[in-house]
Amino acid sequence: GQQLNQSPQSMFIQEGEDVSMNCTSSSIFNTWLWYKQDPGEGPVLLIALYKAGELTSNGRLTAQFGITRKDSFLNISASIPSDVGIYFCAGRSGSARQLTFGSGTQLTVLP
Amino acid sequence: GAGVSQSPSNKVTEKGKDVELRCDPISGHTALYWYRQSLGQGLEFLIYFQGNSAPDKSGLPSDRFSAERTGGSVSTLTIQRTQQEDSAVYLCASSLDRFRLQETQYFGPGTRLLVL
Numbered sequence: 453g454q455q456l457n458q459s460p461q462s463m464f465i466q467e468g469e470d471v472s473m474n475c476t477s478s479s480i481f482n483t484w485l486w487y488k489q490d491p492g493e494g495p496v497l498l499i500a501l502y503k504a505g506e507l508t509s510n511g512r513l514t515a516q517f518g519i520t521r522k523d524s525f526l527n528i529s530a531s532i533p534s535d536v537g538i539y540f541c542a543g544r545s546g547s548a549r550q551l552t553f554g555s556g557t558q559l560t561v562l563p
Numbered sequence: 564g565a566g567v568s569q570s571p572s573n574k575v576t577e578k579g580k581d582v583e584l585r586c587d588p589i590s591g592h593t594a595l596y597w598y599r600q601s602l603g604q605g606l607e608f609l610i611y612f613q614g615n616s617a618p619d620k621s622g623l624p625s626d627r628f629s630a631e632r633t634g635g636s637v638s639t640l641t642i643q644r645t646q647q648e649d650s651a652v653y654l655c656a657s658s659l660d661r662f663r664l665q666e667t668q669y670f671g672p673g674t675r676l677l678v679l
Binding site for chain 1: 603606607667671
């Protein structure tokens with residue numbers, strides 16, 4: 453089956469620093485999504501990407517849909533304490549409606 | 564408006580017992596998805612429903628798992644003869660329209676299941 457490799461597994465950064473995480477796929481995806489999950493909550497969509505090469509920003513967040521359609525990255529600039537949480541990449545391929553998720557990146561922001 | 568709601572929020576059961584998990588999707592959303600999230604892992608697709616079409620059950624891990632969606636709204640995920648490896652967070656999501664490539668899935672808070 454499809455697999456998404458997400459890295460890093462965890463990150464500890466100082467408040468104000470930038471952070472980058474990425475996902476790679478064993479197959480081509482036609483949609484890449486980035487979610488954030490806070491403790492005890494369901495994932496919340498941050499950014500959605502629908503075209504190869506697409507670069508999209510949402511405030512301090514920027515994500516790109518890789519040109520090969522097999523990878524994506526998420527950057528967070530000037531991190532703040534509320535950025536703490538687990539970030540998941542997710543993708544959709546072909547005509548599939550369900551999402552395939554990466555294993556998540558646990559982000560900790562130190563004051 | 565109200566988001567996706569799930570109940571119970573937590574469930575502790577004994578091995579071998581059956582459990583039912585409930586999902587109330589966002590009103591008007593025709594597509595409903597169930598995912599499972601094991602500790603420290605990403606979400607694993609289980610099943611989805613779209614309107615009156617036959618559900619896609621391709622993600623169900625065994626025949627102990629089943630789900631229904633009555634009246635195109637509320638869904639119930641049933642796990643029979645629970646095993647310890649069934650312990651996980653079960654997440655439900657709904658979306659507005661299956662056939663729109665840019666549909667967004669909105670997730671509920673999940674049900675945390677612990678099988679002793």
